[in-house]
Amino acid sequence: MTTATDVPVRRRGVLRAVLATARGRITAGFLLLLFACCLLAPVIAPADPLHQNLQEILRTPSGAHWLGTDSLGRDVLSRLLYGGRSSIVGILEGVAAQLVVAVPLGVATGYLGGRFDRFVMRLADIVMSVPVIVILLAILAIFDHSIAAAMITLGVLGASGMMRIIRGTAMTVRQELYVSAAELLGLSRTQIIFRHILPRCRGVIIVQTSLFAALAIGIQTGLTFLGLGPPPPAATWGGMVNEAATTLSTQPWLLAPSGGLIALTVLALGVLGDTVRDVTAQNHTSSGGLRVKPARRRPDVAQAPVPEGTALLSVRDLSVSFLTPRGEVEVLTGVGFDLDAGQTLGLVGESGSGKSVTARAVLGLLEANGAVTGGSVIFDGRDLTRATRRQLAALRGTRIALISQEPMVALDPSFRIGSQLSEIVRSHARLSREAARRRVLELMEMVELPDPEEMAKRYPFQISGGMAQRVAIAAALAGSPDLLIADEPTTALDVTVQADVLALLRRLQRETGMAVLLVTHDWGVVADICTHVAVMYAGQVVEQAPVEQVFGAPAHPYTAALMASSPEKAPRRTPIDAIAGAVPPPGAHPDGCRFRDRCALSAAECADDDIPLVRLNEERVSRCIRTELLQAQP
Amino acid sequence: MGRLIFHRAAMSIPLLLIVSLIIFGLEAIVPGDAASTILGQNATPQSVAALRGQLGLNDPWVVRFGHWLGGALHGDLGTSIISGVDVTSSLNGRLAVTLSLLVPTILLSAVAGVALGFASAVRGGALGRFIDVVSLFGFALPSFWVALILVGFFAVHLNLLPATGYQDLAASPAGWLKSIILPVLALSLQGITYVAKQTRDTVMEVLETDYVKFLRANGVPERSVRYRHVLRNAAIPVVTSLGLVSVGMLSGAVFIENVFVLPGLGSLATQATLDHDIPVILGVGVFFTLCVIAINLLIDFAYGLLNPKVRVS
Numbered sequence: 001m002t003t004a005t006d007v008p009v010r011r012r013g014v015l016r017a018v019l020a021t022a023r024g025r026i027t028a029g030f031l032l033l034l035f036a037c038c039l040l041a042p043v044i045a046p047a048d049p050l051h052q053n054l055q056e057i058l059r060t061p062s063g064a065h066w067l068g069t070d071s072l073g074r075d076v077l078s079r080l081l082y083g084g085r086s087s088i089v090g091i092l093e094g095v096a097a098q099l100v101v102a103v104p105l106g107v108a109t110g111y112l113g114g115r116f117d118r119f120v121m122r123l124a125d126i127v128m129s130v131p132v133i134v135i136l137l138a139i140l141a142i143f144d145h146s147i148a149a150a151m152i153t154l155g156v157l158g159a160s161g162m163m164r165i166i167r168g169t170a171m172t173v174r175q176e177l178y179v180s181a182a183e184l185l186g187l188s189r190t191q192i193i194f195r196h197i198l199p200r201c202r203g204v205i206i207v208q209t210s211l212f213a214a215l216a217i218g219i220q221t222g223l224t225f226l227g228l229g230p231p232p233p234a235a236t237w238g239g240m241v242n243e244a245a246t247t248l249s250t251q252p253w254l255l256a257p258s259g260g261l262i263a264l265t266v267l268a269l270g271v272l273g274d275t276v277r278d279v280t281a282q283n284h285t286s287s288g289g290l291r292v293k294p295a296r297r298r299p300d301v302a303q304a305p306v307p308e309g310t311a312l313l314s315v316r317d318l319s320v321s322f323l324t325p326r327g328e329v330e331v332l333t334g335v336g337f338d339l340d341a342g343q344t345l346g347l348v349g350e351s352g353s354g355k356s357v358t359a360r361a362v363l364g365l366l367e368a369n370g371a372v373t374g375g376s377v378i379f380d381g382r383d384l385t386r387a388t389r390r391q392l393a394a395l396r397g398t399r400i401a402l403i404s405q406e407p408m409v410a411l412d413p414s415f416r417i418g419s420q421l422s423e424i425v426r427s428h429a430r431l432s433r434e435a436a437r438r439r440v441l442e443l444m445e446m447v448e449l450p451d452p453e454e455m456a457k458r459y460p461f462q463i464s465g466g467m468a469q470r471v472a473i474a475a476a477l478a479g480s481p482d483l484l485i486a487d488e489p490t491t492a493l494d495v496t497v498q499a500d501v502l503a504l505l506r507r508l509q510r511e512t513g514m515a516v517l518l519v520t521h522d523w524g525v526v527a528d529i530c531t532h533v534a535v536m537y538a539g540q541v542v543e544q545a546p547v548e549q550v551f552g553a554p555a556h557p558y559t560a561a562l563m564a565s566s567p568e569k570a571p572r573r574t575p576i577d578a579i580a581g582a583v584p585p586p587g588a589h590p591d592g593c594r595f596r597d598r599c600a601l602s603a604a605e606c607a608d609d610d611i612p613l614v615r616l617n618e619e620r621v622s623r624c625i626r627t628e629l630l631q632a633q634p
Numbered sequence: 635m636g637r638l639i640f641h642r643a644a645m646s647i648p649l650l651l652i653v654s655l656i657i658f659g660l661e662a663i664v665p666g667d668a669a670s671t672i673l674g675q676n677a678t679p680q681s682v683a684a685l686r687g688q689l690g691l692n693d694p695w696v697v698r699f700g701h702w703l704g705g706a707l708h709g710d711l712g713t714s715i716i717s718g719v720d721v722t723s724s725l726n727g728r729l730a731v732t733l734s735l736l737v738p739t740i741l742l743s744a745v746a747g748v749a750l751g752f753a754s755a756v757r758g759g760a761l762g763r764f765i766d767v768v769s770l771f772g773f774a775l776p777s778f779w780v781a782l783i784l785v786g787f788f789a790v791h792l793n794l795l796p797a798t799g800y801q802d803l804a805a806s807p808a809g810w811l812k813s814i815i816l817p818v819l820a821l822s823l824q825g826i827t828y829v830a831k832q833t834r835d836t837v838m839e840v841l842e843t844d845y846v847k848f849l850r851a852n853g854v855p856e857r858s859v860r861y862r863h864v865l866r867n868a869a870i871p872v873v874t875s876l877g878l879v880s881v882g883m884l885s886g887a888v889f890i891e892n893v894f895v896l897p898g899l900g901s902l903a904t905q906a907t908l909d910h911d912i913p914v915i916l917g918v919g920v921f922f923t924l925c926v927i928a929i930n931l932l933i934d935f936a937y938g939l940l941n942p943k944v945r946v947s
Contacts, residue, residue, distance in 0.1 A: 126649050129930060130656075131922035133885040133900075137907040138657040138915045142664050218776055222889045225778050226904050238778075245782050245893070249790045259779035267774035363851050367842060368758075397853020410848040414866045414942060420849075423862075427854050459942050475852050485851075 014203055017279040018272070024279075027272040034265065038084035047075035049082040049235045058251040067257045070240070071247050072233075076257050079235040084261075086229070086236050090151045090220040091213045097155025098212055102162035103205070107193055109163070110170025117167075124160035132157050136219070140228045147220065147229045154219055155212075162208040169201045203280030210273035214266045221262050237262050311338035312515050313362070313483055317375035318385075320354075320361050322586070324369070329587040330539065331357050334375065336613075337534040337544050341482065344509065344516040346530035346547070348523070348562065352583040353536040355519045356405075359487050361385075362517070363402060364392045379483070398428055401476035405488035407468035411460035417471055418456025421478065428479040443474040447504060466497035470504065477508065484509075487519045502528050523566040527551065532619075535559045538583055538594040541613070545620035555622040557599045557630055593624070601626050638944060642934050646927040653923045657916050658702065662695035671910045672715050702916070711917040716909045721917040724902070729921065731800055731898035734814055735887055736925070739821045740880050746822070747829025748872060754830070755837035756860060765830055772827025778889040781820035785893070788816060798895040817894045821886050825879050832875040836868040843867075870941050877933035881926050 018024035037044060046066070053073035061068045067076040109117040135157065136150045143149040173179055179196050187195075223229055224238030232239065237258055244254035320332040332354050339345045347355040360366050362377050364384055377384040379400065384392065396402075404410045412420055421440040425431060431439060444452035447470040460468055469489060476484055486505070490498040506529055509516055518530060526533055526547065534544040535558060543556040554560040561579045581598040584590060593611045596602035603626065613621040624630070669685040670677065686692055690701070705712060711721040754765040789797035795816055801809030840846060841864060849859050888900030895901070899918050906914035938944045 126645060126652055129645075129649050129881065129923075129926050130653055131881070131884050131919070131926050133888050134653070134903060134915065134919040134922050135656055137888075137903050138912070138919065139660065141907045141910045141912060141915055142660050144910075214773075219885070221776055222778060222885070225776075225889065226892055226907075228904070228907055241776075241779055241782065248782060248786050252786050252790075255779065255782055255786070259776065259782075262776050262779065263771070263774045266776075267770060270770065270773055360847075365847055365851055368838075393850075393853070393856065396851055400851075401853075402848065402851035404844055404848055406844055409844045412845045412849065412863050412867065414863070414870075414940070423858065424849075424852055424854055427858070459946065461943060462946070472848065475848070479853055 014206060014276060014280060018275055021275055021279065023271055024275045027268040027275065030264070030268045031272065034084065034268075035088060038081055038088055041078070041081035041085060045075075045078040045081045047078045049074060049079045050233050051075070058247060058254070060251075060253050068253060070243055070254060071251075076240075076254070079240060080237070080257055080261055083235040083237045083240060083258075086147065086224075086234075087217060087220055087265075090147055091216050093148050094151040094155040094158070094216040094220075095209055095213055097152040098159045098162060099155075099205070099209070101156050101159035102208075103166060103198075103201075105159070106163040106166025106201075107170050107197055110167035111174055111189070111193065111197065113171075120163075121167075124163060127157060127160050130157060132219075136223065137228075140223065145228055145230070147223065150223060150228075151216060151220060154216060158212055158215065162205065162212070165204045165208060166201050169204060170197045173197050173200050203276060207273045207277045207280070210269045210276065214269035214273070217262065217266050217269070310340065311378075312341045312380060313339040313517065314378040315358070315362065315375070316378065318358070318361060318372065318377060319374035320357055320366065320370060321373045322367070322370040324587075326587070330373070330589075331370070331586045332361065332539045333589070335536070335539070335541050336375070337541055339483070339515050339517060339532070341515050342509075342513050343531045344518055344529055346526040346533040347517065347519045347536060348521060348526060348533055349536035350521060350562070350579075350583050352538075352585065354539040354586075355521075355536050356487055358536070359402075359485050359517060359519050363396065363400060363485060365402075397424065397476075397479040397481065399479075399481055400483045400485065401479060401481035402485045402487070403469065403472045403476050403489050406492050407465050407472050408460065408492070410472050411468060413460055415459075416456065417458055417460060417463070421456070421471070421475055424475050424478045439478075440474075443478055444471075446477065446508070447471070447474045449474070464497075465493050466501065469493060469497075469501050473501075473504065473508070477512070480512065481514055483515045483517065485517045485519075488521070489518070490525060491520070491522070498525075505529060523563055535562065538589050539586060540594060540623060541621075542595065542623040543621065545616075549620055553630075555616055555620065555627050555630065556595075556624045557601050557626075558595045560630060561598070561600075601629050638934050638938055639931065642927075642930055646923075646930075649927065650920065650923050653919050654703070654706070654916060655699070657912070657919055658695065658699050661912050662698075706920065711920060712913040714906075714911050714914050716906075716911045716914075721913050724914075725899060725917050725921050728898050728902055730803070731896050732887060732891070732900060732925075734800075734803065734810065735817050735821065735890065735896065735898060736880075736883060738814060738818045739825060739883060739887075740876070740929075742818060742822045743825030743829050743879065743883075744876055747826045747876075748833050748869075750826070751830035751833025751872075752837055752865065752868070755834045755841065756864075762834065765834055769827040769831040772823050775823065776889075777820055777824060777886045778893050780823055781816065781890055781893040784816045784820055798893075800894075800896045800898075813894075813896075817890050817896060820893070821883060821890045824886065825883060828879045829872065829876055833868060833872050836871050837864055840864045840868045866940070870937065873933055873936050873940060877929060880929045880933075884922050884925060 019028065051074060053069070055073065056065075056069050057071055057073040059065055059069040065075050065077065067080065070076055070079070105120060109120050132154065135153060139150050139153050140146070173196055179192060182192055182196065221236075221238035221241070224236035225242050227239070227242065229236050229239065240258035241255065241262070244258060247254055315338075316336050318332055318335040319330060321328050321330045323329075335354070335358055337345065347358060349355050357366070357370070361372055362379075362384065364387070366372070372385045375385070379395070384395070387395075411417065418437070418440055421443065422433075422436045425436045425439045425443070440456060441452045444455060449455050449467065449470050455463070455467070455471075460471075463471070489505070490501050493501060502525060505516065508514075516529075518525070520526060530547050532544070532546050533550050534541050535550075535556060536542065537558045543550070543554070543559045545555065550559060554563060565579055579598055584594065584597075590597060590607070592607040592609060593599070593602065596606040599606070605625065611623050611625055613623050614625070614627065615621050616627070669682045669689060669691055673682055673685060690698060693701075702712060709722055711725070713720055714724070750765055754762040785797045788795045795812055799813055801813045803810040846859060846864060849863060850856070854863075887898070888903060890896070891898045891900035892904055899921055903915055903918040905911075906918070
């Protein structure tokens with residue numbers, strides 16, 4: 001589930017997007033100011049950087065000398081401004097060399113591929129390991145202390161990182177449909193490179209350039225610090241640190257201006273690079289760096305009395321919010337349903353309807369930036385949304401267990417299957433190593449895994465998806481749970497394997513009597529295994545009923561549309577009706593009925609108020625005020 | 635695993651060749667050579683020409699490179715054109731100093747960086763923000779400047795530790811320790827903060843993976859989730875970044891050795907640069923490249939141990 005949508009950065013221009021952030025404005029402003037001041041040093045510097053005044057040595061800052069004077073009575077501020085010129089020139093030389101090498105090579109290797117690409121990449125691998133500092137020292141010895149030669153060399157040797165990234169981008173762009181189409185239409189390679197590939201690389205080029213510039217300043221000042229740059233009395237930043245070192249015991253202040261300015265410059269370049277990367281990043285994950293949660297309710301150890309009910313799991317008015325870069329977004333609004341022991345409830349809906357979030361919220365395992373903001377999850381008489389961490393942990397595995405959608409990534413890739421199962425077994429019951437091993441083999445047999453002894457020795461990446469899901473089911477059953485939450489357990493599997501896994505789940509449920517909360521978008525799965533179904537749309541439950549009633553006659557237009565768009569349930573030889581439009585993203589839910597924009601039955605009154613759940617019979621509710629029209633349809 | 639190590643070992647030969655070729659080739663195309671450097675500005679053209687013949691500088695550079703390479707393969711890296719001392723033996727004498735600086739720095743960066751990064755990722759909040767800020771400073775502050783600040787405080791102001799100089803480990807373990815504390819701290823700042831940042835990012839990523847959710851959801855205790863599963867999986871990319879930062883530390887070592895007047899390879903290379911003493915620089919180049927190869931091999935080995943995908947294939 002993604003709670004953040006992509007920002008169309010390229011359209012707006014990288015520069016404007018960067019300047020829209022405070023970090024971007026401050027760092028770019030600082031660098032620009034520094035650049036201008038150093039450039040204008042002959043005009044604005046208060047004194048001649050070489051002018052000595054032995055009457056006024058080692059002074060601290062004053063009105064006459066804003067940053068004090070050095071051991072020869074020279075004005076520190078003026079020397080910083082003049083010294084900055086050589087640092088800036090050094091950066092520009094290095095950056096230019098890097099761009100000249102990295103951009104053409106990156107585009108060429110990524111776009112042309114083949115033997116040329118392999119050769120260049122092999123070479124780049126080797127160059128990455130070259131101890132750059134020795135080459136720079138050799139250059140300085142050979143070219144008679146020419147910092148320019150050293151910076152250009154640094155640029156060339158440092159180009160492999162940027163080249164790699166541009167190559168990657170070029171390879172991706174090349175495989176995109178519109179580029180292949182452009183190629184077919186006869187656009188030349190040069191045109192494709194300049195129109196499609198380079199514009200796409202602009203962001204990464206800026207990021208790499210500013211990070212490289214930060215590195216280059218560090219090296220340039222280091223080399224001048226060692227006295228390998230222009231000879232004294234010329235002002236350089238590194239040279240000034242070196243001069244300050246000689247008066248360390250008498251006037252430590254002198255270290256501050258030079259070192260501070262170097263640090264500020266590197267910092268500004270680094271932060272600018274990070275900012276550009278952040279604004280150009282294509283994929284914001286739901287937790288994109290945010291570690292703050294929406295206000296979660298305090299756990300309540302002495303719990304308030306829970307409303308009477310016979311259901312094993314009873315979700316009431318559950319609301320969940322995620323904190324995204326665009327503020328707090330409500331993903332679930334007042335979700336509710338009941339699940340009795342031994343029953344199987346299917347949570348059905350399109351992607352983005354909130355089914356998986358609901359399942360994770362029940363377990364108290366939302367992502368770091370999400371939290372339950374209202375409602376309750378009553379499990380066996382206790383409200384899990386008010387349980388402490390410890391109380392929740394005690395329930396997991398023994399009372400409620402989980403199997404998830406992607407079995408291949410649900411198992412820790414670093415541990416053998418036997419070891420993972422054994423750990424789970426031993427966290428439920430105090431067992432000896434040997435007893436745990438026997439229990440693991442027993443569980444593996446229970447889920448019909450062939451050759452358990454051999455299987456236990458394998459790593460998760462050595463087995464198939466179907467096998468991995470069986471292992472996951474074995475892990476979930478290890479604590480004999482009363483409730484199994486299965487989040488799209490068969491979606492990622494081959495069709496033939498799907499049927500086997502469903503059959504296994506059905507058999508295990510019959511044998512153990514556990515309840516199953518099954519998240520799925522597949523009506524075939526619902527028909528196969530569920531006793532009840534709750535249909536979700538845009539963060540709400542829109543219909544809940546026993547399976548036979550739903551299949552007989554849907555009581556919500558969305559349920560009807562969803563069933564009509566399902567390939568299994570559509571009559572043969574008729575086109576499948578896809579539902580026009582898309583689920584509105586969280587935060588953009590319309591007032592009134594959330595489905596009305598896509599609904600054939602919508603009327604003016606659907607927009608008026610939030611639509612309540614209407615009880616249709618003992619076991620059935622629908623969130624539609626025109627449901628009788630649906631029933632009346634042929 | 636074996637293949638990975640073999641591949642890396644095989645790569646080291648072209649790497650050594652490339653490093654020496656760059657230095658050698660550049661020297662050959664630039665006017666001015668060892669003979670005029672040795673004899674100084676007042677030398678007569680005749681004496682320069684005589685010395686050129688003596689040093690074999692009239693041969694084409696390919697021949698000279700071949701000659702140097704032949705020697706290098708037998709452990710003979712030539713002689714310094716300034717002091718006339720055998721390069722291999724003077725480098726051997728200084729290697730221990732540089733390793734005394736590098737090895738503790740790499741270990742400290744690994745241990746402190748992983749501990750800080752892991753704690754900040756798991757705890758989050760104030761500690762996490764603190765690590766973020768400190769890692770920015772670690773990135774921005776030049777190591778030689780940090781070294782001077784440390785000297786100013788611990789050596790000049792508090793008079794606790796020596797400001798400069800090196801004591802041999804075998805001769806005086808306590809003296810050795812005192813002489814490397816400040817250099818190691820100064821050089822570690824970047825390493826620790828870089829590793830901490832990488833660890834923090836990786837751990838936060840691993841904490842959000844399906845398998846961590848799966849383990850938690852099925853009742854594995856949080857302690858085991860963190861210290862067994864998360865730490866183990868996060869270690870794989872962190873080891874790679876430790877390798878990168880270790881290779882970068884060679885540059886830092888050159889600056890730090892100069893600040894603390896440590897008689898290591900870096901200060902030797904700096905002096906050689908000031909003296910235009912190319913054979914010594916070439917020799918340091920070979921030693922530094924061997925250091926890089928050793929670091930890469932160790933990292934590959936650790937990577938292979940941690941990553942079962944590499945181990946079983």
